[in-house]
Amino acid sequence: MKTDGMRNEFTAAGTSVAEFSRALYARGWMPGTSGNLSVRLPSDDGRTALITASGRDKGSLTAADMVTVHATTGELLTAGKLKASAETAIHAAVYRVTAARAVIHVHAPYATVMASRTGESAGTAVLPLERFELLKGLGLDDPSGTELPVFRNWPDVRTIADEAAAYLSAHPDAPPGLLIADHGITTWGGNLAQARNRLECLEAICGLIVLGARHGGTDPKENVTR
Numbered sequence: 726m727k728t729d730g731m732r733n734e735f736t737a738a739g740t741s742v743a744e745f746s747r748a749l750y751a752r753g754w755m756p757g758t759s760g761n762l763s764v765r766l767p768s769d770d771g772r773t774a775l776i777t778a779s780g781r782d783k784g785s786l787t788a789a790d791m792v793t794v795h796a797t798t799g800e801l802l803t804a805g806k807l808k809a810s811a812e813t814a815i816h817a818a819v820y821r822v823t824a825a826r827a828v829i830h831v832h833a834p835y836a837t838v839m840a841s842r843t844g845e846s847a848g849t850a851v852l853p854l855e856r857f858e859l860l861k862g863l864g865l866d867d868p869s870g871t872e873l874p875v876f877r878n879w880p881d882v883r884t885i886a887d888e889a890a891a892y893l894s895a896h897p898d899a900p901p902g903l904l905i906a907d908h909g910i911t912t913w914g915g916n917l918a919q920a921r922n923r924l925e926c927l928e929a930i931c932g933l934i935v936l937g938a939r940h941g942g943t944d945p946k947e948n949v950t951r
């Protein structure tokens with residue numbers, strides 16, 4: 726049975742998730758009901774996560790469009806008609822193997838373009854990210870460079886989640902984000918604002934790489950003339 730405290734916590738967290746979702750939608754990163762967000766609720770040591778319901782318009786979400794799931798298994802805990810996001814398994818994988826308290830998945834264009842280019846080979850591909858000042862926004866021990874993993878967009882989302890969990894377990898220094906080929910980007914952090922900031926950095930870096938390539942090379946530095 727839900728206590729008043731639990732209900733208040735659910736409503737506060739849901740209101741915050743909905744606000745972040747509407748803002749990300751307004752940037753064009755969640756077209757056509759795409760994208761999903763989650764946070765771990767503090768009351769039971771993060772055992773429960775609140776996640777956006779599947780198939781909702783992410784530009785008009787409210788706290789009523791959320792469900793609760795077991796944070797590390799993704800098992801649905803909320804009774805009712807709403808289904809948890811189709812990509813809950815990926816959120817649960819991130820919560821299993823990282824210290825994340827919030828996860829954001831969007832279909833931001835530049836990240837998706839870069840995922841499309843690098844995700845064609847077998848196994849986990851990686852997108853090398855180097856030199857950009859924005860790498861400092863990812864909280865890496867060494868912000869001079871990193872590799873962003875790119876997972877295949879397997880039809881069964883649990884396969885993507887399993888591959889992501891295995892990769893992140895084996896690469897504790899990996900950046901707080903991953904790409905899904907021909908699909909989108911997922912980022913995470915200690916709270917929604919941090920996950921969103923990291924998403925902004927990664928989308929901006931992907932944008933710089935795409936723009937650099939468009940001007941004749943994959944190294945944007947080559948475009949600088951003095």
Ligand SMILES: CSCCC(=O)C(=O)COP(=O)(O)O
Nearest residue numbers: 757759760761779780810811
């Ligand atoms: C129309 S987008 C297809 C599903 C998807 O990729 C996505 O991000 C949204 O799925 P959800 O179940 O969370 O609405």
Ligand SMILES: [Zn+2]
Nearest residue numbers: 759760830909
């Ligand atoms: Zn998606």
